[in-house]
Amino acid sequence: MTSFADFLAATQVDPSPALTAAVQSLQDEGHPIRLVIHNEDTGQVLMMDPEGNLAIAPGAIRELVTGEPWRDPGTLNPIATHAVRRSKKRLAAHEAEVRSMLLQLVRYHEPELGRHPSANDFIDEIIAKLRKPYIRGGLSALSDNCERWETITGICLEVMREMLVPNTTAH
Incomplete structure (x- = not known):
């Protein structure tokens, strides 16, 4: 170093x-x-x-x-509330914000993964998984939005490394 x-x-x-x-x-x-x-x-x-x-x-x-704007992950709860989940329009808007934040965090931690041709599709799949009740429940148990984003981003990066970049390991 x-x-x-x-x-x-x-x-x-x-x-x-x-x-x-x-x-x-x-x-x-x-x-x-x-x-x-x-x-x-x-x-x-x-x-x-x-x-x-x-x-x-x-x-x-x-x-x-x-010069790229930075959004604080602590200000956005990645878990859609019950009221948001009941409205297709509100859910779509919430998921667009969550997608944007997750892409920002992936590019922040691993810019090369964030620019991978399959990164957007992969992030869309992650966002879809956040709708599952058992995932929402696990994330809700965490102390705050920052911890939720840290967990989501960590898992996302680990799986992206395995799926998108062959022969690499996450450490």
């Missing part, structure tokens, strides 16, 4: 010594430095912590870097 020191060393071979000096000066003064990396090929946005560990950047940072 690339460390902060490796990054600084790499910038020294790049013709931008002013940037290297500015970053080093800020670090020497004790200012927190966060390096953000945007892989334009995959859409992935990573952020480096002070110890040099890379992780997926928070949604707000990703929005600043890419």
Whole structure:
């Protein structure tokens, strides 16, 4: 894994010594430095912590870097209420929002899977499964919307990796 020191060393071979000096000066003064990396090929946005560990950047940072709006999953309950399920129009609108959110979360965590030609069909199948009473019940037992989305997204990504990308394992 690339460390902060490796990054600084790499910038020294790049013709931008002013940037290297500015970053080093800020670090020497004790200012927190966060390096953000945007892989334009995959859409992935990573952020480096002070110890040099890379992780997926928070949604707000990703929005600043890419310009793509970020929606907070905590504001949308993926479980349709009884009243929503009784109205075809309301259910369709709710499922469209859920589909959009799930696609956003898949692209956030695994941009390559989110761009796979079969990703939309796969996500439609996941949304259909959320209608099942036993799935709704299990998700309802979770503490909040964020936990529900974390569960749905985790399962979705794991199955997508197995189904859409042969010979990979989820860890």
